[in-house]
Amino acid sequence: MGFYVVQALTGLASASALFLAAAGLSIIFGVTRIVNFAHGVFYMLGAYMAWTLTSQFGDSVLGFWLALIVASLSIGVVGLLVELTVLRRIYQAPELFQLTATFGVFLILQDVTLAIWGPEDLLGPRAPMLDGSVTVLGHPLPSYDLALIVLGPLVLAGLWFLFYRTRWGALVRAATEDREMLGALGVNQRLLFSTVFFLGTALAAFGGAAQLPKGGADLLMGLNILASVFVVVVVGGMGSIPGAFLAALLIAQLNAFGILIFPQGTLVLMFLVMAVVLVIRPKGLLGKAEGASRIESRALIEAAYPAPGVWERSFWALAIAALALLPLAGDAFALVLTKDILLFVLLAASLHFLLGPGGLVSFGHAAFFGCGAYAAALLVTYAESSMVLALLLAPLLAGCVAIIVGWFCVRLSGVYFAMLTLAFAQVLWSIVFQWTSVTGGDDGLLGVWPDTWANDDTVFYYLVTVLAIGGILLLRQAVHSPFGFATRAGRDSMLRAEALGLHVKQVQHVAMVFAGALAGLAGALYAFSKGSAFPDYMGIEMSFDSLIAVMLGGVQSLLGPLFGAGLFSWAAHELSTLSYWRGILGLLIVVLVLAFPRGLAGIPAAFRAARERLA
Amino acid sequence: MAEPLEVQSLNSYYGSAQALFDVSLQVAPGEAVVLLGRNGAGKSTTLKSIMGLVPRREGRLRFGERDIAAMQAYRIARLGLGYVPEERRVFAALTVEENLLVGQKEQTKSGDGRTNPWSFERLFQLFPNLAELRGRLGGHISGGEQQMLTIARTLMGNPSLLLLDEPSEGLAPIIVQQLGAAIKELKDMGLSLLLSEQNLKFASAIGDRAYVLESGHVRFAGTVDQLLADEEGRRRWLSL
Structure with a gap:
């Protein structure tokens, strides 16, 4: 019995970090309608930054927790810079471009992390006063898990207050429904978007920082958390903070117990739950049906695809001929x-x-x-x-x-x-x-x-x-x-x-x-x-x-x-011969998206507009 | 004192389709102007263009001394233009009180230095129905109540010129009466009004002057009395 209780408590503890990251993603999506792939990298950066700061100031209780908070806020500032330099320019761009751009940011920051902290996995510090374990019904439970168990509901309460008891919160919730109307009422959306992005990023970073003593920091954690966070957000209902909390609890408990029954398939279980939830409630556990119509994807580029012309037919003929003749060149590579x-x-x-x-x-x-x-x-x-x-x-x-x-x-x-x-x-x-x-x-x-x-x-x-x-x-x-x-x-x-x-x-x-x-x-x-x-x-x-x-x-x-x-x-x-080639690729993607926010197909139009300006 | 609105040769576009052609109109301080026309004539587009809510607009748009032709919607709102949309666009997941809170602007004084006469209490006097609905969600109140809420929400921002897009549409006659009374009260307080309507009776009870739009062109500009006297014109531009 005691064993199961401890297992459940461990599950609660891991739910906290998951909830923090998922809440951040959910808030950002709710307001900006951008699915932010860079979110995982902010989670990871939070852990790395917290590692550096706790190794400096983490010996006292106050120093340790302050280090986690300062780490989260500073990564929040990094997020803010990304919002100001990249996202702000592409809010009107097609969905696919936004996703690609945030993935580009992911690649860049991933390599920045590699450059700063190196490729080795980092061992998490011990939290002062919480480095031992307590005995629950005869089984040991790390004391730090207790702190994490408290942290989740605490942040949930804080967010609830922020969203339901302040004007800023009312503005954010209004923005998830109808951004344009909000602008017509005199609300500066840019400012709102920036503050929301800061908060969302800082939450992700706090999630990464908080799990540091438990799981340490490594370069794969950003990519690994993304899938779980997406599952949590989708299961909970896009944009719903309490939903994200509920879903994080569900998924974390599932992992805690699933690992006992079916150690090879924890991710499969997570998915099964998501599938069941989405079949029963397509908008997630606490997702609202009212918002549904506005979540519909922005008009994808509506392409007509004309029948092939002379140019395309000759392209095909040339390409096929070149491919057929290539082996004659005798170049194996x-x-x-x-x-x-x-x-x-x-x-x-x-x-x-x-x-x-x-x-x-x-x-x-x-x-x-x-x-x-x-x-x-x-x-x-x-x-x-x-x-x-x-x-x-x-x-x-x-x-x-x-x-x-x-x-x-x-x-x-x-x-x-x-x-x-x-x-x-x-x-x-x-x-x-x-x-x-x-x-x-x-x-x-x-x-x-x-x-x-x-x-x-x-x-x-x-x-x-x-x-x-x-x-x-x-x-x-x-x-x-x-x-x-x-x-x-x-x-x-x-x-x-x-x-x-x-x-x-x-x-x-x-x-x-x-x-x-x-x-x-x-x-x-x-x-x-x-x-x-x-x-x-x-x-x-x-x-x-x-x-x-x-x-x-x-x-x-x-x-x-x-x-x-x-x-x-x-x-x-x-x-790929260069050591930071993924980061360079990310940079190229971001530059491309920023330069041509309407896509490569928009390049001729962009040049035409530039010529008109010059004329 | 309110500022005059001046629109000259306004052309607006949705993508490659042009919706307005050389629309010109003025609203003097304290004046109530009605914008009439059939469905699709361009009434809503005109109001949205003034507010900066259409994808592309060209022309001369001035509010007092300011050029608002290239301004973003939120800045235009902060100058003292209040927009009440046709579809109401109440925030459904926010309570009535929160909807009002959102309408309130950050500064207590608006851009031109007028102090804000509007408070929850003052608005509940104007729209008594809203008082008991304070804690209800915006999505859970009737259409008439939503119409009052959306006007009240805009008033919270203390506009000096109110743009009202077909406020009487789809409402029961008794509600239309209440609304008309409230709008007249606003006019008496010195607010300028630009009101789009299909309901000529409702419009003529409020308006001083009128413009009639047809397919994006201004077909008539004059006083409401002149329009009422012009039976031929009314049949051509307004009757169904």
Whole structure:
């Protein structure tokens, strides 16, 4: 009995840090409507900053807690600077650009952290007076856990007071409903946004700082907390602070007890709860239905995709001819690089099908790429399947996973959809990562080589080229098929499309399965190309790389993902020799988004405007 | 003393579609001006353009000495323009009292140095129904009560010119009567009014002068009495 009580108390303690971070994200989203991917990095920075400050002043009780608070506030200031320099300029930009920009900020700050504190994991300090343990019903419980248990409700009460008993709080809640009206009443939104962003960031940093004595600080914690925080915010109801508290308790208890029953699957349990909650209450536990209509995603760039003209046809002819002739050049490395690029282009093209014609912003598309890779690798490893059979089955299996994932996801829209896709991808990633006995965990599955007939570099190169180009052309055909028209109709006006008799959700579901299967094909080919499958293939970074590629090329054009992905993987290849290449990439993304807030497709218009100004 | 509003050759756009064409109008201090026209004539767009709430507008917009053509909405509001939107846009998750609190501006004196005569008590005198609803959520009160709340919320900011967008729309006749009385009281207090309406009877009871809009163009400018006398014009621009 005592053991279970202690386990529950441990769960309560970890709920606190989770709640702090989730509350911060929820507040920021509520007011600015930006899903802030940089949030995880602020959580991490809070921990690092607290580590530095407590090592200086953390010997006394007062010094320790002051160090945590000062660390949180100073990271709040960093957040404020990000808001002033980056976010402030893109509040009117399309959703996808905002996400990409905050992810760029994530990459930059991640590398800044690496540069300042180094790659080693840092051990958390002991909190003065709280470094021992207390005995609860005969079982020991770290005293610091008690402090954390108190901290959560304390912050909740403080936030409640702030939001429900001050004018500032009333303004913030009003802003979550109708920002424009608030402006018309004389409220300076910029100031409000900045203060909200400061508070949200400081809360995330406080979450990271508070868990420091328990979990220490490492460079992965930012990315790791993101998925949990998203789950908490979505389960609790976007924008609801009490909801975030409730959900944090639920998820943390689930982790505390889940680890006893099912140690390999804590993340899976978390997801299952989210799935159940969202099926019963699509707006989360305490999410409000009234706000729902305003959460609808801002008009995605409504692209018409004209039929291919002479220019595009000649591009295809040239590209195919160049790819066919490439092996004649005799440069083995060029073949490897081109193979990689082609597969990444196929992945990006399949994601583009969801984003562009489908209007579905998926944050977890790499999941299907990874599923394809693992399907192939598992078939080869355990069933001694031939490559041909594996290449046939892998897209089907990835498509089957997409059937399940899609069934849940298409019930939601906009930001909820995006978060759910990310959560599913993280779950799949964690299954692969944690189920070591089958998937090899972090070590991956090795020895996934092509059949003997295709083992020759040139033959396999042609195989990849034919299948990748075939997949891309299939996606292209689909856009101009009745099915493609239906997806675009659902994107541009759900109500009108439904009034015409289209089952929009079903169309979206089919689109996800179609895109998932093609991503699976790319993944399977990639596994055979590399001879292995690793959890990274379905990681957040892979999902984001493909998102960035699509965004770089422009959602409006069917050739966009081709150029974007090509450019991205070439740049990644060139930059990856540099030690801070991810940070540099982040910087490039942010600059690009700031310079062209309407997207690459907006570049001609931007130049036209500049010329008019000069004239 | 209130400031005059002067709008000259206002052109407004939604994307590439132009909604207003060379709209010109004036509101003198203490004057009540009505803006008439059918649905889609551009009444709401005119008020939103003055308030800085449309994506793109061009033309000369002055409030007193200030050029407000390129100003953001919140600055325009702080100069003393109060906007009451057609859809009411009450904050549904906030209580009636919190809605009023949001309308209050940071400074006790507005931009032109007038002290704010409005308090909760004063507003509850003007709109007695609101007094007992103080703690109710904005989303949980009737349409008529929301209309009063949205006017009261704007008054909390102590405007000298009130832009009212179809306040009588969709309300029961008895509520329209109460509202008319309250608006007249505001006029008597010296507030300037620019009121858009489809209800000619309601408008003529309040307005001194009138403008009639049709497809984004001003078709008539004159006194309310002149408009009432112009049967032909009324049929052409206003009747359904």
